[in-house]
């Protein structure tokens with residue numbers, strides 16, 4: 332029986348619909364190159380609290396029922412731009428280093444994957460995590476908040 336794995340892909344941006352369609356088409360081809368078979372792709376979206384900035388990630392059907400922030404009870408929630416992608420594959424057993432390299436190649440957040448690689452090299456067993464909740468965001472430095480370039484970039488990214 333073929334070995335099964337789940338790749339954890341972290342996207343911090345919202346993809347245009349046609350980019351997402353192209354991504355879904357190219358993933359099985361990349362996996363085939365590494366002698367793996369694509370089985371299924373599951374997507375978790377996120378909802379962010381406009382008042383405390385914390386977020387929750389889950390299947391969209393569950394997020395539709397998430398009407399109140401569990402941290403501050405605010406009802407001012409909005410969908411976040413990022414999402415998590417769970418890609419089920421079958422074939423051979425993957426080493427931890429192969430997993431983080433594949434996730435990087437499948438466009439997962441490069442910081443997450445480099446951190447994963449460093450954890451593997453240090454012998455840390457939990458090298459591959461996606462978090463369902465963001466409970467703390469480091470606030471930007473005050474000099475950055477007033478920066479016009481940052482404000483314009485954030486507007487373009489839909490963060491304001």
Ligand SMILES: [Zn+2]
Nearest residue numbers: 380383400403
């Ligand atoms: Zn909140």
